[in-house]
Amino acid sequence: MDKIRLGRTGMNVSRIGFGGIPIQRDTEEDAIKVVRKCLELGINFLDTANGYTTSEERIGKAVNGRRKNVFIATKSTSRATDGVKEHLALSLKRLGTDYIDLYQFHNVSDAESLEKILAPGGPLEAVRQAQKEGKIKHIGITSHSRDMAIEAVKTDNFETVMFPFNFITLEAANDLIPLCRQHDVGFIAMKPFAGGQLDDPALAFKYLLQFPDVLPIPGIEKPEEIEEIVRIIEGSTEMTEAEKQKMQKMRDELGTRFCRRCNYCQPCQMNIPISSVMTSVSFYKRMPPERFFTENINEAMEKAAECIECGECEERCPYKLPIRDMLVELREWYQQEKEKYLKQVKR
Secondary structure (H helix, E strand, C coil), X not given: XXXXXXXXXXXXXXXXXXXXXXXXXXXHHHHHHHHHHHHHCCCCEEECCCCCCCHHHHHHHHCCCXXXXXXXXXXXXXXXXXXXXXXXXXXXXXXXCCXXXXXXXXXXXXXXXXXXXXCCCCHHHHHHHHHHCCCEEEEEEECCCHHHHHHHHHCCCCCEEEEECCCCCCHHHCCXXXXXXXXXCEEEEXXXXXXXXXXXXXXXXXXXXXXXXEEECCECCCHHHHHHHHHHHHCCCCCCHHHHHHHHHXXXXXXXXXXXXCXXXXXXXXCCXXXXXXXXXXXXXXXXXXXXXXXXXHHHHHHHCCCCCCCHHHHHCCCCCCHHHHHHHHHHHHHHHHHHHHXXXXX
């Protein structure tokens, strides 16, 4: 697989990386198989996080005996020096390694978080000390706020930035990516499928591959998913006129008012699975109606009716979505579609 240079880290990484969130849903055996399939296909950049429950441990087991051939990236959400130290020690243990190639400050999406990280004697200094000790090779940052990502890059304290980027959420192309090039900061594209909203891998990756120095990291749950993506990137990446039109149609349909499934809106006081409700239209397009109207989505919609409109989810949403209004709208849409379905079943 082709390689790209990831900014001033100097790491020559595969043209796409591996996102380690979905393997939490696999059995351990299947998770290890997925990671090893990625390695077999030439993918050498594996991204995970301290907060991704079983992901680090499973990746560690999958790369056992192959550690020198991969770049491992992980993250910490802590904004405290001791917290970051604890997270780093735990990540090293879970991954079964004595060093991490890229250690990232996770979801730095507000000024207060960045200030705490950069403060004298703060988390950044602790990570730099770990770097001197050989426990960390490179330091990066992830964010869901373009303004904060831009500020972070300008400080020159970080060698990489991870940010949502796809042909729907494409604002980074205008300023953040050019700024990263100016500062020689590697750009890692999270959410290449817009949090599950894009269901055409060819379109998603043909768009991203127009940016030769951007590293997309799709979340992978099954071997066939990464096999399909690799076939796309190793084939013709030139976009046809029909594909361009389809891409624009999807942009027009989704706009900016859609859930990326980052789940930063959680926890909900009423245990509403907010992202499941918010992305229900996408599930509707892909699932058989007999399942869509009777199983998990149906339960999620029933829970949505219990919303007390406290607004805490909206305060936490990095995309400032009107979640309360959208829950009502989507529940009404769901009820209408369910009634249509039940009428058809009775015929």
